[in-house]
Amino acid sequence: MGIEAHGSNLKEAFEQAAVGLIAIILDPSKIENIETKKVQIYASDFEQLLVKWLTEVLYFYDGKKFASGKFEIETLTPKSLTAIIKGENFNNTKHTTKMDVKAITYHQILVQEKGDGGLIRVYLDI
Numbered sequence: 001m002g003i004e005a006h007g008s009n010l011k012e013a014f015e016q017a018a019v020g021l022i023a024i025i026l027d028p029s030k031i032e033n034i035e036t037k038k039v040q041i042y043a044s045d046f047e048q049l050l051v052k053w054l055t056e057v058l059y060f061y062d063g064k065k066f067a068s069g070k071f072e073i074e075t076l077t078p079k080s081l082t083a084i085i086k087g088e089n090f091n092n093t094k095h096t097t098k099m100d101v102k103a104i105t106y107h108q109i110l111v112q113e114k115g116d117g118g119l120i121r122v123y124l125d126i
Contacts, residue, residue, distance in 0.1 A: 001099075005120040010111070011073040013118030014050065014081070018057045018071040021104075024124070025061060026095050031069030033086035041081045046111040049081055050122060054104040057085070065090040101126055 001024065005016035022028055039056055043049035060066040070086040103125040110121035 001126050002121060002123040005118075007118045010046070010113045010118035011076045013111075013113075013120045014053060014073050014076060014083075015071045017050065017054060017120045017122060018068070018085075021054055021057055021101065021124070022061070022068055024099050024126075025058075025101055026067055026097060028069055030095055031067045032088050033070045034088050035066070035086065037066065037068075037085045037087075039081070039083045039085060041083075043079060043081075046078050047106065047109050049076075049079070050109065050111050050120060051104045051106060053081055053083070054122065058101055058104065060085060060087075061090065067091075067095050099126060 003017055003020040005013045005020055007013035007016050041052045043052050060068050066087055067090045068085045068087040072084045074082045101124050105123045105125055107123045112119045
């Protein structure tokens with residue numbers, strides 16, 4: 001399964017990719033954005049940064065039982081990303097799961113910024 005995300009720039013496309021990931025796992029409309037988490041990631045290029053970013057979002061859900069509902073990329077360079085993730089602790093009765101995502105892959109990954117905005121294409125291991 002894959003995610004294609006667009007934005008007016010690459011920051012927005014990274015945010016939308018995270019929104020897409022969560023929408024595959026949970027119903028985002030059930031998440032209240034009442035807690036804030038700060039994320040800082042370093043990588044060798046935009047592609048690795050994207051995989052690490054989405055892996056971190058997945059880890060918040062799988063490892064920390066945190067349902068992420070809103071994503072704000074504060075800074076984005078080819079080698080680093082800082083972001084704010086808002087959401088709440090996962091609750092079995094409130095947050096109905098849809099699909100289990102195992103990992104983010106590099107298969108046919110695309111991170112592109114042109115004059116008309118940012119485009120991301122990434123595939124998931126489900």
